[in-house]
Amino acid sequence: MALKIRKDDQIMVVAGKEKGKTGKILRVDPEKEKVYVEKLNMVKRHQKPSAKYKHGGIIEKEAPIHASNVMILCAKCKGPVRVGRKLDGDRRVRFCKKCGEVLDK
Ligand SMILES: [Zn+2]
Numbered sequence: 248m249a250l251k252i253r254k255d256d257q258i259m260v261v262a263g264k265e266k267g268k269t270g271k272i273l274r275v276d277p278e279k280e281k282v283y284v285e286k287l288n289m290v291k292r293h294q295k296p297s298a299k300y301k302h303g304g305i306i307e308k309e310a311p312i313h314a315s316n317v318m319i320l321c322a323k324c325k326g327p328v329r330v331g332r333k334l335d336g337d338r339r340v341r342f343c344k345k346c347g348e349v350l351d352k
Contacts, residue, residue: 250275250277250280250282250314251319251330251332251341252272252275252282252314252317252319253272253275254272254273254274254275255271255272256271256272256319256350257269257270257271257272257319257320257322258270258271258272258282258284258317258318258319258320258327259317259318259320259326259327260284260287260312260316260317261316261317261318261327262315262316263288263312263313263316264288265284265287265288265312268287269320270284270285270286270287271284271285272284272285273285273309275314276311279311280313280314280315281311281312281313281314282311282312282313282314282317283309283310283311283312284309284312284317285309286309287309287312288309288310288311288312289307289308289309289310290307290308290309290310291305291306291307291308292305292306292307292308293305294306319341319343319350321343321345321346321348321350322348323343323346323348324343324345324346324348328343328344328345328346329343329344329345330342330343330344330350331343331344335349338351
């Protein structure tokens, strides 16, 4: 199943411990059907010192959320919506099934 969610999408979590929260997609993992949402589902990780984290220690990182637990937010409907796909000319775009708004600009 191809994920309808892409990087930079605005989503709402509709199930699980972060239910009701909204955020921006940082990364998607289509194989595992997981998404990473900015500042949501944070977990503490022990980090060894590296170039990026000079001193190591405990850092907070986004843990993946299953794609079925998030829904795309439609800017027009101002809520989570089901997403469909259609052809717009020769381009495949995603649209809001509620109001018809094209979600890919
Ligand atoms: Zn809509």
